[in-house]
Amino acid sequence: MSAQLPKGFAALEPFAERWAGATAAERADLRAAHAIAERDAFAAACAPLLAQGLARLDQTPLAEQDEAEQRLMRLLLTYAHVSLAAVQGPDEAMHARLRTDMRITRTPADV
Amino acid sequence: MNTHVPRFEPVAQQNLDWLGTEPIPASAYYDPAWFELERQAVFRRSWLQIGHVCELPEPGSFVRREIEVAHASILIVRGKDLRIRAFHNVCTHRGTQLVAEEAGRQSSFSCPYHRWTFSGEGELVGAPDFEQFHVTKADCALPAIAVDICAGMIFISFAEHPPVLREWLGDLAERLEALPIxxxxxxxxxxxxIDANWKLTYDNFQENYHLRFIHPRSSGGGTGPDNPFGYPARYGFHGPHRTQTIWVNSEAPLPSTATQVAFGTAMQRLAAQGVTATEDGRDYFALFPNFFLFGSPAQHFSHMVMPINATRSRGVFRLYWIGEDSSASERFAREHLMALTRDVHSxxxxxxxxxQRGLSSGALRHIHFQTQEVLCRHLYNEVEAAVRAYQAETAAGIT
Known part of the structure; x- marks a missing residue:
């Protein structure tokens, strides 16, 4: 399978298909969309690459990102949500139900 | 170096005695008759925050807002002269709602029914076979309502002669204008x-007594050993409006790396934009009747609680930003800071x-506010005063 992400981010390739939400609302929903083990694996893969990923993406203006860069951006944006599951810990499943009524309607990233 | 931080002292009751200590009638939180009084006395008379000038960047830009509490649909439009005006979204022919879109940009607004067409300034500029009517076009302009701006925020009022907005906001106007918003x-x-009365909903966000119970994991440094309930450092009362200065536990554990990255990026960007933390950065502004703004530059959120009926409301949270996302790091920061506040508010x-279910059962005659729920008491007092004034005017035949 060919790489879907910029060079240096192979550890995130297994998540590229399912975790790169297109909108903020989709990314927020992804936090609770898959099995806990997969969510935790995604978070564990993102955490050590966050600073490196943002530094890599900061080299290119947002409007000029190629497909691979856009996908990496979206993965890290999903991680912006998923990283909070650890804060909720054992309450995350209950918390996910509470979040569904708080609908995201606009973000600068979606405009 | 002396690093001793003085032990937290909650605001003393004696400083708040002037607001009373009596129980509050529970019916004010569910009774349709009381809600009708609030509708007339509060929501049809007060300035209501309903948007921001950044939603109307160009001539012809408009937003539509449904204001159920006033039984009104309102169009807010930036005209060719760049002025912002507010109109009832109602064709003056036979009352049809003109605009179905929530927002957009157009130079005129045509009624779908008989194609009466209005300019962005509200004038009737065209109507098919208008010679058959018995009025002038000048008499058929869109019904305007009062609109004014403070700190980029758009306020409307259904009052025929509302007070000057800056006078309504009092000394808060200048402080609001110094904020990033x-x-x-x-x-x-x-x-x-939400299936809840607007005051019951709003009150939740102006008392901290519940923090440790409802937000045990997400409230971060909002509570601590010196201040286990996270009570505010101080309160401010400004006519019908009020403020609280939140207390922060300076010894709270550091948040996650993602959160540190997000705050670090946001603060760096704000500094580059010349926005520095002010004394109001920890202040929570509650503008009567139904609007909040948190002064923190990095998590600069507003919250409007709009009544739909006596026991149903709609809340709108916004985090305001200066400039579009300038980099991947800033985009990440904004997404994470939103997720962080949304987690708490959820x-x-x-x-x-x-x-609300408990109150609507009618089981209670009264509810009780403790000293550190004084902002809830202040809101009730202000609402009650407005209702009593309205009733007195009605009885005297003034309205």
Whole structure:
């Protein structure tokens, strides 16, 4: 399978298909969309690459990102949500139900 | 070096005695007759925050707002002369609602029914076979309502002669104008509907007594050993409006790396934009009747609680930003800061609805506010005063 992400981010390739939400609302929903083990694996893969990923993406203006860069951006944006599951810990499943009524309607990233 | 931090002292009751200590009638939180009085006395007379100038960047830009509490649909439009005006979204021919879109940009507004067409300034500029009517076009302009701006925020009023907005806001106007919202160019938004009275909903966000119970994991440095309930450092009362200065536990554990990255990026960007933390950065502004703004530059969120009926409301949260996302890091920061505030706010909705179910049962004649729920008491006092004034005017035949 060919790489879907910029060079240096192979550890995130297994998540590229399912975790790169297109909108903020989709990314927020992804936090609770898959099995806990997969969510935790995604978070564990993102955490050590966050600073490196943002530094890599900061080299290119947002409007000029190629497909691979856009996908990496979206993965890290999903991680912006998923990283909070650890804060909720054992309450995350209950918390996910509470979040569904708080609908995201606009973000600068979606405009 | 002396690093001793003085032990937290909550605001003393003696400083708040002037607001009273009596129980509050529970019916004010569910009774349709009381709600009708609030509708007339509060919501049809007060300035209501309903948007931001960044939503109307160009001539012809418009937003539509449904204001159920006034039984009104309102169009807010930036005209060719760049002025912002507010009109009832009602064709003056036979009352049809003109605009169905929530927002957009157009030079005129045509009624779908018979194609009466209005300019962005509200004038009737065209109507098919108008010679058959018995009025002039000048008499058929869109009905305007009062609109004014402070700190980039758009306020409307249904009052025929509302007070000057800056006088209504009093000394808060200048403080609001010094906040980032005055320079904001875009925002993030999340909304909710809730089966609860607007005051019951709003009150949840102006008392901290519940923090440790409802937000045990997400409230971060909001509580601590010196201040286990996270009570505010101080309160401010400004006519019908009020403020609280939040207390922060300086010894709280550091948040996650993602959160540190997000705050670090946001603060760096704000500094580059010349926005520095002010004394109001920890202040929570509650503008009568139904609007909040948190002064923190990095998590600069507003919250409007709009009544739909006596026991149903809609909440709109926004985080305001200056400039579009300038980099991947800034985009990440904004997404994470939104997720962080949304996590906290998601936790409140269910318990507020549970409170409404209890109150609506009629089981209680009164509810009780403790000293550190004084902002809830102040809101009730202000609402009650407005209702009593309205009733007195009605009885005297003034309205």
């Amino acid at each position: 005055a320079k904001a160019t875009t925002f993030t938004e999340y909304v909710y509907e 936790e409140d909705r269910g318990v507020i609805e549970a409170g």
